[in-house]
Amino acid sequence: MSAAHSLNRILSKPKADDGANIRKLRRMILVEGIPSNEDPTLRPRIWKILLRVADLSADSYLHYVSKGPCEVREKIRNDTFRQNSGNRPRLQRACSRGYADPFTRRLCLAKPWQVTPGMNVLAAPFLYTMPSELEAFFCFSKFIEESCPLYVVPTLEGVHRGLKLLDKCLKIVDPELFSHLRSKNLSAEIYAFPSILTLCACTPPLDQVLQLWDFLLAFGVHLNVLCVIAQLLLMRDELMSSLSPMRLLRTFPPLEAMPVIGIAVTLVRDLPPELYDELVKHPFLL
Structure with a gap:
């Protein structure tokens, strides 16, 4: 059975947005992604379910x-x-x-x-x-x-909190890379502001952004912080060997959603529970 067929079976159920079906959707998004090339109606239907958009007035x-x-x-x-x-x-x-x-x-x-x-x-x-x-x-x-009201208040409170959390998380998951960047006076505020502000939508190509957003809508906007760290880890060797890593960080390499998602998921296990809780809350809770 194809992924598109399996997803359509879930979406066709009268209560496609109940807990059990949401879990199935999340699992399929994580493992296989949404096969939008097979069925272009899947992504918009799934996004509406994940966002619980039912009332179209x-x-x-x-x-x-x-x-x-x-x-x-x-x-x-x-x-x-x-x-x-x-x-x-x-x-x-x-x-x-x-x-x-x-x-x-x-x-x-x-x-x-x-x-x-x-x-x-x-x-x-x-x-x-x-x-x-x-x-x-x-x-x-x-x-x-x-999902992210604190990202769009005038102070951009959620964005700045996300940047601080990126530094905290990177220091734990890769202290060597964190120290190297800080030795060059590079904090997340300097190199990751666009990626946090836009939930990685500033890094093309758009089809990969949409695939990454499938994951963020399914599991939480807060995971974007770990997705940015995942992009750093994918270019880690170049960053570590560079005397001027900011030249590499001015423009991130083209986004590759599935490798980024895979790394981000594994990073969750490395974070202390209290830090992960702070990460979860930062886009919407003061």
Whole structure:
């Protein structure tokens, strides 16, 4: 039985979002990934289940549409195109149909989360993946409000906490690499800010970003910190032998989702329980 067939069997059940089926989805995402090439409907359906998006209120959506575009709409659209130039035609069609307007209008009106640096890149996977304006809007809103609200407050509290946690975790899982980077005055605040801010969506290619986000939506946004460490470990030899590792860290190598996920999962076992608990809470709990 193919992975696509197995996933479709789970998704076709009346209670696809109950605990047992969620566990099956998570296991399949971890072991096999979502075979989106076989069935392009799988990823959007699974993301809606993982985010528990059930209420797609057209009235609520149209309320934000009726407000018209806000002042940051062009920035979000232009930055999204720049970040995902290889997929520009599809994103161009999405924004021309009006995806960006209700997104940005809700962001402009909502409190306490606001339009912040990086939110344009966080929106891109939803703009690309979801088949309708309604689904993209509600999935993105649910994601921001529940999965990582502290990443989009004006102070970027969750992002800065994530960067500090990256240093703490790296010091435990690879003290030699941590010491080497610190000897060059490199902390996570300096080299990992874009990757933490955007949940690795700043590192192409987009298809690998989507595969990594399957994992983050299934198991928790907090694991992005370990995914960034995994990318460091994949380039460890070059970093350790470099007299100027920042030159390598300015632009991370192209993302490879499955190796990164595999390393991140193994790193969880190396962390003290209290540190992992802090990691889990940092995107949403003060």
